[in-house]
Amino acid sequence: MGKQATEMLKGTLEGIVLAILSTRAAYGYEITAWLREQGFSDIAEGTIYALLVRIEQRGLVDVAKVPSEKGPPRKVYSLNAQGREYLDEFWRTWAFLAERLEQLREGIN
Secondary structure (H helix, E strand, O other), X not given: OOHXXXXXHHHHHHHHHHHHHHHOOEEHHHHXXXXXXXXXOOOOHHHHHHHXXXXXXXXXXXXXXXXXXXXXXXXXXXXXXXXXXXXXXXXXXXXXXXXXXXXXXXXXX
């Protein structure tokens, strides 16, 4: 991924992670692995873990500690009602920006 794509991803990664959590509960490494499978190969695990801490502190997710076969329990994140509202706003904002960017690309004012 190039520098421009990395910078754009930083601005949308929170919404992307919330969208993943809207479909299923997951832990940090699982989210990172899925993103890498989808072509976001440059994403560092630390980036995802820091983001998960932030969205947990903001009350957008619920967290459950689940026993792990190896090591300490895993923190499994799931989207809660507040997180769903935030994600809905993210998608509205995304739609607005995508429409405006498309208009700019096509040269329509």
